[in-house]
Amino acid sequence: MAKLYVVGIGPGGLDNLTYKAANVIKKCEVVVGYKFYIELVKDIIVGKKIISTGMKGEIERCKLALQEVENGIDTCIISTGDPGLYGMAGLILELAGDIEVEVIPGVSAAFCAASELGAPIMHDFCTISLSDLLTPWEVIEKRLEAAASADFVIAIYNPKSRGRKIQIKRAIEIIRKYQNGEVPVGLVKNAGREGNDRKMVTLDTVDFEFIDMMTVVLIGNSKTYIKDGKIITPRGYNL
Incomplete structure (x- = not known):
């Protein structure tokens, strides 16, 4: 069964990305995120399906990520810092329904x-x-x-x-x-x-x-x- 990962990428530099966060991003086929966040991890998402939206597109991003999982594809949605602090974890969990979700912590700014x-x-x-x-x-x-x-x-x-x-x-x-x-x-x-x-x-x-x-x-x-x-x-x- 496919799974949705809510991943904290830290403050932005790849040297502050945790091993677990990096490994989850690498194994997922789809990466969803705000355009600026996608740019921060571009070096480790080459060849993946990228879904990005602009500012104030949080609900749309979450729904798109959930749709990919419903289609049977392991997907990660990324937030800078920690996804549970002003990030996407709460919104995803409010919308997820029966979809399995795992939150991957990150280094807060x-x-x-x-x-x-x-x-x-x-x-x-x-x-x-x-x-x-x-x-x-x-x-x-x-x-x-x-x-x-x-x-x-x-x-x-x-x-x-x-x-x-x-x-x-x-x-x-x-x-x-x-x-x-x-x-x-x-x-x-x-x-x-x-x-x-x-x-x-x-x-x-x-x-x-x-x-x-x-x-x-x-x-x-x-x-x-x-x-x-x-x-x-x-x-x-x-x-």
Whole structure:
């Protein structure tokens, strides 16, 4: 019986693709994904049937992938990072019916970005997407308030786009109500893939012009500090 694999390809570079993810992609006859994601794995999908759609085509992609499995073909649908974090796993499972589905985890952009900055995620943290396509902005603001007031390290995804430029400034304003302006902030663009760039700033010196849709914004908690050019959030060991 054919099977559908929901595969996390990591942040984009093939060196951050897990062995299992690579092996599943190689064995499947059909690969389904957003056009940009397909481009990231083009070197290992030569000769396969490729199904791709553009932005906002998630439901269509899922249905096309499920149709291939119904036709008896092992198929994978890919997401960057981990498919269970802002990826395709949830939607696929909502639509799958009797089709067998296996979720293959991937390296999240937040963890890849953190590794490039040092160890900013060493304690309790949360991820918050600033995209309000599927989540009302009022809900996002409440989550920012809750996370900041609880002193979480916060990883912000989708901080900015061509049509959404003020939300990241508003997010920083909210967090600044609860945190000192000197709290370290890491900005990592294209984490783990071509075009990678990063900056270490503070809540009071965030470079909003540097930030784009491909940037992960990592905001420390009240204990986070910078040492020898690395951001560290202490776990609490008695040193």
